[in-house]
Amino acid sequence: MMYPTYRDRYLPALTRAEIDSLPAKETTPVILPVGAVEQHGPHLPVGVDALIGQARLDYALPRLPKELPLWVAPAIQIGKSNEHTGFPGTLAISRTVLRRQLLAIAGQIREWGFRCLLILNTHGGNKQVINYTIREIGDSLGMEVRKLQPSSNLEIDPQEAAYGFHAGAIETNIMLEILDGRRVDLSHATCEFPAWIDGEGLLRPESAPAIYSWVTSDISNSGVMGNARAASPEAGKAWFEAETESLVTAIQAACTAFQEAALS
Numbered sequence: 676m677m678y679p680t681y682r683d684r685y686l687p688a689l690t691r692a693e694i695d696s697l698p699a700k701e702t703t704p705v706i707l708p709v710g711a712v713e714q715h716g717p718h719l720p721v722g723v724d725a726l727i728g729q730a731r732l733d734y735a736l737p738r739l740p741k742e743l744p745l746w747v748a749p750a751i752q753i754g755k756s757n758e759h760t761g762f763p764g765t766l767a768i769s770r771t772v773l774r775r776q777l778l779a780i781a782g783q784i785r786e787w788g789f790r791c792l793l794i795l796n797t798h799g800g801n802k803q804v805i806n807y808t809i810r811e812i813g814d815s816l817g818m819e820v821r822k823l824q825p826s827s828n829l830e831i832d833p834q835e836a837a838y839g840f841h842a843g844a845i846e847t848n849i850m851l852e853i854l855d856g857r858r859v860d861l862s863h864a865t866c867e868f869p870a871w872i873d874g875e876g877l878l879r880p881e882s883a884p885a886i887y888s889w890v891t892s893d894i895s896n897s898g899v900m901g902n903a904r905a906a907s908p909e910a911g912k913a914w915f916e917a918e919t920e921s922l923v924t925a926i927q928a929a930c931t932a933f934q935e936a937a938l939s
Contacts, residue, residue, distance in 0.1 A: 679729060679747075681736040686746050700788035702937045703744040704930060706823070707780060708732065709773075709805065711754035711798035714762035714891075716842040716899035717863040719850055721764035723842070725752040728797040730853040731825065734915070735922040743930060748784060751776055754801045761892045770804045777805065781812045781820070791933045793926070795823045799840065819936060821929050825922035827914060835901055837882045838868045841891070843901010845914060852911035864903035869894035 682688045686705070689697075697703070710725035720726070728750060739745065756767040768776075781792055792812065796805055809820045835844050850859050869889075870879045877884045880894055891898055 680733045681747060684736055684745055684747050686748055694787055697746075697788070699744060701790045702933050703746065703789065704791040704793045704933055705784050705789050706732070706745065706747045706793045706795055706926075707777075707784075708747070708750035709754060709777075709794060709796045709798070709801055710750060710752050711756045711766075711800065712752060713756040713759040713765040713767070713798075714898045715764075715846065716865065716897050716903060718860045718865070718899075718903055719842055719847060720854075720858045721766075722752075723846055723850060724754070724798040725750065726853065727846075727849055728795055730849075730915075731795065731797070731919065731922050734919045735926065738919070738923045739926060743927070745926065745930060746789075748780060751780070754798045755804055756798070756800050758800055758890045759898070761890070762898050773801060773804045774808045774811075777808045778812065778815075781816055781818060785816050785818055790818050792818055792820045793823050793929055794820065795922075819933055821932070823922060823925045823929065825918045825925055827917040827921060829913060829917055832902070832905070834868065834872055835905070837872050838870050838880075839901025840881060841895075841898075841900040843899060843903055844905040844910075845901070847903045847906035848911035848914045849918075850911070851906060851908045852915040856908060861904075861906070864906065865897045865899050866902040866904050867895050867897050867899045868902070869900050 679685055708728040710728045712722050712725055714721055715723045732747060753766045753768055755770050755773050756765050759765040760767055794805055812818050812820050839845060847864065879886060880889045
């Protein structure tokens with residue numbers, strides 16, 4: 676196992692005695708990254724979602740005050756990606772397995788003495804499972820659990836904002852930044868949307884009055900849903916910087932909220 680760059684905050688880098696002697700574990704949050712490995716069209720590596728979670732922490736954690744109590748657990752790197760099966764490169768676990776992983780990790784972190792958990796999810800297919808499992812963790816384990824949801828106020832094309840939800844401009848931008856252009860083949864970037872915001876019809880795969888269940892092969896020939904051709908290194912740097920700052924703010928706010936809850 677290679678330690679990430681934030682090894683000073685990485686729980687697996689500690690000995691059991693060091694973990695046992697950590698102070699104020701009841702109010703010190705542990706971040707659990709949850710990602711995915713799945714096809715991302717012909718131009719991106721399959722580990723996009725797992726890599727983005729790792730990179731966000733690599734960039735954000737050094738910007739936090741060193742005295743801020745915070746730890747990071749090993750990531751769940753394979754998620755609920757069954758919507759992408761049928762394309763090479765997808766690894767998927769079921770919603771049941773993901774739920775059990777979340778519960779097991781939370782339970783064992785609790786046994787170590789921690790009571791506060793922050794989940795950093797970077798894959799849309801995990802969202803619903805995480806949402807209902809968070810409630811279960813709180814109810815069954817008595818832990819405080821929150822989601823970290825970094826965002827950006829940068830302008831984006833309305834069509835991309837509505838239907839660019841996989842391997843499109845945003846993910847391609849970010850991967851250009853965090854991989855410094857390596858393993859991103861813009862010569863194979865494509866533009867494919869499952870619907871158009873100015874088109875007729877109320878039934879859509881996402882962002883509509885009525886939506887339907889889908890798998891990627893139903894709504895995309897390339898595996899892309901968005902305009903990957905619109906990506907650029909310059910846009911990637913701007914997007915990732917904005918999201919990093921947002922993540923820093925979200926972590927600090929969560930740490931403050933846990934401390935205040937403990938005092939109330």
